[in-house]
Amino acid sequence: MGGKLSIVATPIGNLGDITLRALKTLEQADLVAAEDTRHTVKLLNHFEIKKKLVSFHEYSNEARYGELVGALREGKHIALVSDAGTPVISDPGYGLVKRCVEEGIEVESLPGACAAVTAVTLCGMDCSRFSFYGFLNTKSGVRKKELGEIRDAGKPCVIYESPNRIVKTLKDICEVCGKDVRVCACRELTKVYEEVVRGTAKEVLDVFADREAVKGEFVLVVGAARHVREASEEEIVRALQESLARGMTKKDAAAYVAALLGVPKNRTYQILLDL
Structure with a gap:
């Protein structure tokens, strides 16, 4: 048997x-x-x-x-x-x-x-379709690239985060996805000190940035972006120059900036060739 x-x-x-x-x-x-x-x-x-x-x-x-x-x-x-x-x-x-x-x-x-499903039911967003990302990469560049995918997903996305990185991740969400994107931060789900904070990314960031110490594991539900502004050529050039200065290859810099700013990769690569 x-x-x-x-x-x-x-x-x-x-x-x-x-x-x-x-x-x-x-x-x-x-x-x-x-x-x-x-x-x-x-x-x-x-x-x-x-x-x-x-x-x-x-x-x-x-x-x-x-x-x-x-x-x-x-x-x-x-x-x-x-x-x-x-x-x-x-x-x-x-x-x-x-x-x-x-x-x-x-x-x-x-x-x-399941913490992800519990957070989705609490967030107050339309999650008839959503994506699950789990823990984002700890490297800043890769994490921002992942957040670029979340920004462009067109649906809510679920992220797991630790208390020591929650403020940094919320700052990155504000930078990449926009300060006004809806966020639901669930801390210590089902435990005695369960806390659910809903608002814009900036509002949620302010709540936890003002605390001396943040404890407990987090589940973040990042809402679908309402509108993604077309990045200007000056913004793309600046981001490419910063990426190259950090030691990225041209190919990696083009891919990273495309994901970060939500623009086609062939556009960033062409601008890179003209620098």
Whole structure:
């Protein structure tokens, strides 16, 4: 009899959000593969579930993959959990699921808590269509390029952010997407100090920039831009010169500025050739 991998969503804060099906699966599984066993053992202890735990995270090596896939081949039932929310969504798990699919091992996913979906329901924007970006790149240039894509998406986009980078990211949103773009910032979702701040990017920035310390994980919903102004040739030239001064190649500078300012890449490249 073949094994089974169960993707189990766990609470993002409030333990009352665990589902009955998730509890039953955790009780029945032969072992639990957890992003951080120290975190997951607290969840299991709270619900009086005694289960073998193994660590499985984004840095897991080939030996750990082999161990888990081998157990599944032998008919074991493994429950995959992350520290909070639904595994694979900006959390470890994709590689293991991929291998199971390739080998014909049964995979099931248990619906449950997801910070991105929770924020979307709270934002007050039309999210009948939205894009999920997860955590943006920590490098400023790449992050601004990603924000250029968000600005031009024509629909709300969801971003995850840490408390130590939230102010910087909101400043970048103001710069790239515009100060008036709608933003909903959700902090500490489902926890005791849950906070939801809605307004323009500038208004939301002002709220958190004025605090001495910002704590808790964030989910940002960035609204669709109402209108993107056509960048002038002077703005493109200035951005290209700044990019080249930072050591970018001409090809990379043209692509970066095109995404940053929302203009065709062939236009930025032609202007670059004429400099």
